[in-house]
Amino acid sequence: MDIIAINENGFLDKIKGKNPLFTCVISSIETTTYIPISGVHRDVIKYTPAADVELVFCGKSLSLKTPPIDATGSPSPATITRACVELKNIKNLHIDAGAFVKPKIPFIEVDEKPTGKIEEGKAMDNSKELFEKAYLLGKNLNADMLIVGESVPGGTTTALGVLIGLGYDAEGKVSSGSIENPHELKIKVVREGLKKAKINENSSVFDVLNAVGDKMMPVAAGLAISFAEENKAVILAGGTQMSAVLAVIKEIDKDILNKNLIAIGTTEFVLNDKKGDLKGIIEQIGDIPILASKFYFEDAKIEGLRNYCKGSVKEGVGAGGIAVYCIANNLNPIKIREFIENKFDEWYKKP
């Protein structure tokens, strides 16, 4: 089987033959412009979310000369997501929750202004409003099921902050988009933010989000609850960042998780990450399906894809979750790798 399933609970049957909408929620975080919590290169960090969703939506990045690439030469996980969108003809619409640079494609605007300063405990002041907007948006999106991903450079730090703020044991457990994972730096940043915002056990989930979250989180949570309420399946497509969204969902509507309609969909690279512990986080939240797609990138012709197996990139732009959907609907994951190999020179301008 090309999907590694933990607590599958019959979830895969709920997404077979269903007509999905894929959406990637993007945001930028001010802190990333001066504290190196993200593995994304600082020269392009402002453009990365836009370039990612452009690639997914129209097959090329418009805000950068090529799709994003990391320091080790690994292509953005948006290349996986685009492969899935084309191979299974998946409708997709993306959501801006405060990217510094706006995509040059039609996109859904929910908040123009970026996520703020995590270390000051001032991530945002409108998490509840963002949740409500996304909830209402969800009611107006027509699909049998939802796959929601993210592109938020620095987003594993905000995930750590929200998980700690909500009382979870998450230190040393969040993954990173780079081989090195600066756990100590991330912990310092969020501990400072939580302290400055005076977060304590009486704080609400929206207080925690406002302090150290990112704007992707209330938006993804609002969409997920909106769909699950209508008895539609939802794949939270991401790694430890989506575990934070799951924790937010649990705070807002504990019962919704009992419907067994919300799953984490990620990559084998996150699930097997020895510097993170997705499973250890999710188990604290509940009996939630964790589904991870296998990609067979160890056999890839492109070094940048082989590097995923060594810990580069790992996940993002919903790559793992949309691949889980595709594989559950009879796509051989080898086709994803081949699609990227065939497009690579065109995307990265190597004639």
Place this chain on the structure above:
Amino acid sequence: MDIIAINENGFLDKIKGKNPLFTCVISSIETTTYIPISGVHRDVIKYTPAADVELVFCGKSLSLKTPPIDATGSPSPATITRACVELKNIKNLHIDAGAFVKPKIPFIEVDEKPTGKIEEGKAMDNSKELFEKAYLLGKNLNADMLIVGESVPGGTTTALGVLIGLGYDAEGKVSSGSIENPHELKIKVVREGLKKAKINENSSVFDVLNAVGDKMMPVAAGLAISFAEENKAVILAGGTQMSAVLAVIKEIDKDILNKNLIAIGTTEFVLNDKKGDLKGIIEQIGDIPILASKFYFEDAKIEGLRNYCKGSVKEGVGAGGIAVYCIANNLNPIKIREFIENKFDEWYKKP
């Protein structure tokens, strides 16, 4: 029958039992800030498109204290549209093609910058790109059929300009959102614009749009062609403004009109307007269904609605077209009037 049908050609059967998406494309026009081509009050003209789609999407206007209201006290046609959305539970998502004020709801951004100066022949420089963006957007919107409306103050002037620019006999034929219709002023503005942009019989449809169109037009045209290509029905929901969109569609893809999947859906107030001639314009374009909804506002408890029968407002925000869909799907139009009457005091804060 509560729908007046001209050249019906079997269109109504194509929308019965279908699951629609309603979208309202909004734009502002710089010219309206200093030349009185629009019936909308100058104090609120910048806020009107946002307030209209907010009312449709979430049941109240957020960018203005009340939903828009005209000089004679008539409520915005968005009140009709909202009634239809609620009564038939219609999914709706709205598109910004350059409104001065952005809606405070999730909306689809295609162009942040307003339509420019019509009298200078500089309406925009990107009509082709807007068409292409909307075409691709259409491929990612999931629905059996599309109803596309507009809220563009000053939009009957740009409609006149585009129709004249494309060679149609439209002088004195476009409607107006007010009882008085300043035909001479509109003609002067667009003649100036067409001259300054050097539009002649060799100009392309995109040249004409760039000169004297508004940004709603290429967006609505792109969506309509995108849906009709997939054999899905499209209601161009509006009066003479949508006749200009129809003319644009014909220039871009003449054959698509032969599929008989694109209709004009409007109100009885536009169809019966003695100061405009929708039918006379459409007949020059082709054998296109014109469907007009009846509202029985002459019996309304609210004077502002009764004034629609005397020529106030008449149409907008897709009101006529969405009502045609609802009536074709067994809604008694009296319910629309009653819905507005029941909500009126709440919307307009008269306790």
